[in-house]
Amino acid sequence: xxxxxxxxxxxxxxxxxxxxxxxxxxxxxxxxxxxxxxxxxxxxxxxxxxxxxxxxxxxxxxxxxxxxxxxxxxxxxxxxxxxxxxxxxxxxxxxxxxxxxxxxxxxxxxxxxxxxxxxxxxxxxxxxxxxxxxxxxxxxxxxxxxxxxxxxxxxxxxxxxxxxxxxxxxxxxxxxxxxxxxxxxxxxxxxxxxxxxxxxxxxxxxxxxxxxxxxxxxxxxxxxxxxxxxxxxxxxxxxxxxxxxxxxxxxxxxxxxxxxxxxxxxxxxxxxxxxxxxxxxxxxxxxxxxxxxxxxxx
Amino acid sequence: xxxxxxxxxxxxxxxxxxxxxxxxxxxxxxxxxxxxxxxxxxxxxxxxxxxxxxxxxxxxxxxxxxxxxxxxxxxxxxxxxxxxxxxxxxxxxxxxxxxxxxxxxxxxxxxxxxxxxxxxxxxxxxxxxxxxxxxxxxxxxxxxxxxxxxxxxxxxxxxxxxxxxxxxxxxxxxxxxxxxxxxxxxxxxxxxxxxxxxxxxxxxxxxxxxxxxxxxxxxxxxxxxxxxxxxxxxxxxxxxxxxxxxxxxxxxxxxxxxxxxxxxxxxxxxxxxxxxxxxxxxxxxxxxxxxxxxxxxxxxxxxxxxxxxxxxx
Numbered sequence: 051x052x053x054x055x056x057x058x059x060x061x062x063x064x065x066x067x068x069x070x071x072x073x074x075x076x077x078x079x080x081x082x083x084x085x086x087x088x089x090x091x092x093x094x095x096x097x098x099x100x101x102x103x104x105x106x107x108x109x110x111x112x113x114x115x116x117x118x119x120x121x122x123x124x125x126x127x128x129x130x131x132x133x134x135x136x137x138x139x140x141x142x143x144x145x146x147x148x149x150x151x152x153x154x155x156x157x158x159x160x161x162x163x164x165x166x167x168x169x170x171x172x173x174x175x176x177x178x179x180x181x182x183x184x185x186x187x188x189x190x191x192x193x194x195x196x197x198x199x200x201x202x203x204x205x206x207x208x209x210x211x212x213x214x215x216x217x218x219x220x221x222x223x224x225x226x227x228x229x230x231x232x233x234x235x236x237x238x239x240x241x242x243x244x245x246x247x248x249x250x251x252x253x254x255x256x257x258x259x260x261x262x263x264x265x266x267x268x269x270x271x272x273x274x275x276x277x278x279x280x281x282x283x284x285x286x287x288x289x290x291x292x293x294x295x296x297x298x299x300x301x302x303x304x305x306x307x308x309x310x311x312x313x314x315x316x317x318x319x320x321x322x323x324x325x326x327x328x329x330x331x332x333x334x335x336x337x338x339x340x341x342x343x344x345x346x347x348x
Numbered sequence: 349x350x351x352x353x354x355x356x357x358x359x360x361x362x363x364x365x366x367x368x369x370x371x372x373x374x375x376x377x378x379x380x381x382x383x384x385x386x387x388x389x390x391x392x393x394x395x396x397x398x399x400x401x402x403x404x405x406x407x408x409x410x411x412x413x414x415x416x417x418x419x420x421x422x423x424x425x426x427x428x429x430x431x432x433x434x435x436x437x438x439x440x441x442x443x444x445x446x447x448x449x450x451x452x453x454x455x456x457x458x459x460x461x462x463x464x465x466x467x468x469x470x471x472x473x474x475x476x477x478x479x480x481x482x483x484x485x486x487x488x489x490x491x492x493x494x495x496x497x498x499x500x501x502x503x504x505x506x507x508x509x510x511x512x513x514x515x516x517x518x519x520x521x522x523x524x525x526x527x528x529x530x531x532x533x534x535x536x537x538x539x540x541x542x543x544x545x546x547x548x549x550x551x552x553x554x555x556x557x558x559x560x561x562x563x564x565x566x567x568x569x570x571x572x573x574x575x576x577x578x579x580x581x582x583x584x585x586x587x588x589x590x591x592x593x594x595x596x597x598x599x600x601x602x603x604x605x606x607x608x609x610x611x612x613x614x615x616x617x618x619x620x621x622x623x624x625x626x627x628x629x630x631x632x633x634x635x636x637x638x639x640x641x642x643x644x645x646x647x648x649x650x651x652x653x654x655x656x657x658x659x660x661x
Binding site: 085140143148149151153154155157158159161162163164165166168169173277281284285288292317318319320321322323324325326329332333336 | 456
């Protein structure tokens with residue numbers, strides 16, 4: 051059996067997970083020019099909410115298959131509650147300030163949310179592994195893979211497709227593109243920029259929470275899971291190009307395949323390889339592999 | 349009319365006060381040394397922040413310093429604290445000089461992201477390197493100072509005094525540096541790079557030099573931390589450590605070279621009390637304080653003193 055096939059399958063599964071956690075980050079940056087460090091905490095909030103709700107659902111003996119819907123519902127709840135709270139309550143007062151100040155503000159939000167999670171859920175691990183095993187597993191090239199992982203790939207492609215469609219084909223998507231290109235002119239033309247910012251941030255938060263919610267069944271949910279996720283998501287969006295949707299997909303694929311190859315062939319380089327490529331992209335093509343031409347700042 | 353420069357005198361008074369007060373609080377010397385070591389790293393970040401740059405990867409040099417000191421003791425049997433500090437500073441300085449060629453052209457979040465990526469590379473290497481203890485790190489050989497082993501109550505005070513002396517020298521040096529033409533470029537670069545270029549100075553070169561200074565300071569801070577704690581692990585290069593330094597920098601503000609040390613002391617105090625009384629809300633406290641400072645005190649805690657002083661006039 052060829053090992054490279056396993057490398058590719060593992061890599062693609064990991065990539066789809068990376069895409070789901072990174073796409074919200076790139077969306078928020080693309081529209082609002084905010085590099086949202088709180089993304090990691092929103093991921094953690096999603097994971098905890100999903101673990102609690104799905105655990106409640108399954109403990110009461112409701113239809114187990116519907117627990118997937120509960121996972122998604124958890125992400126929607128987190129997004130709708132935390133998104134507007136952070137954007138309306140805090141970020142909107144900071145618009146127009148330096149990008150680095152906004153980075154620091156979201157870092158502060160990250161610190162706060164880390165403890166909100168601990169206060170709300172305590173420090174004991176939460177485990178809801180049932181949805182993970184529910185779909186069974188398939189034999190593929192002598193190895194058995196949980197169907198859940200393949201479902202994740204399908205889901206990830208669906209999210210990417212839906213976002214691209216919404217941005218390119220719908221009226222709101224086109225308006226949003228106008229806002230991205232020139233905020234002031236769009237405002238002058240009568241576009242409610244405030245609302246677009248609110249909706250974008252909420253959707254971004256929802257996507258972060260979705261990443262957490264879908265990961266919850268595969269891990270034991272413990273404090274601090276968001277800390278690691280945020281730097282990985284940074285690596286993915288930086289490699290693909292900050293603010294680019296296809297870039298996030300490309301970045302996720304590169305990081306996913308690279309890490310999977312490293313794990314199989316040179317385990318010592320597992321983490322190193324990811325950040326090495328991130329640094330390399332920043333050095334050779336700071337705007338990312340997928341970003342278009344931009345006006346030089348100086 | 350030129351106002352008399354009071355900062356060197358202030359720093360000297362602070363040094364004497366730090367050395368004189370510490371024997372009364374033996375239990376706080378450990379925390380004091382840590383605060384001074386962190387303050388050194390933050391002093392470097394202050395220099396970068398004055399230039400308009402925020403590094404989210406200063407843990408890289410902090411960690412390099414710590415590991416340089418640790419490996420030297422482990423593999424070469426060198427234990428003299430002064431030698432270790434010099435070597436730590438040199439290692440950090442050389443790496444910073446090399447990486448500076450890459451970083452000097454970056455600003456804003458790209459500078460933050462590239463420095464973050466570089467520190468995570470070191471983290472990724474260290475967690476997998478068996479020889480250096482992987483994720484657990486390793487304990488340092490007992491350090492010596494002028495031939496005496498640093499141990500016990502006396503050793504603790506000696507280390508504290510050493511950190512205070514180094515901090516004094518670094519702060520004084522930084523203060524002098526800010527008075528030189530190259531040092532004065534910081535604010536100019538932050539305000540308008542193009543104008544600086546037209547005036548005939550090289551922005552790239554200036555940023556590079558500042559980056560190396562910041563790296564050296566972080567390296568020395570790392571050595572002092574390693575000597576104080578007696579243990580090092582890859583966590584020193586993790587982004588949360590760098591984030592902590594950024595936090596202290598924002599807390600301190602850039603107004604004075606003494607501010608980073610004040611900021612670090614306050615930070616360590618908050619941390620010590622928070623760990624004891626409310627371990628689950630301490631990050632929340634930090635986050636809230638950070639938000640309040642960004643909104644209400646954009647120049648950091650030090651601006652409180654400034655404001656009262658100018659009000660008295």
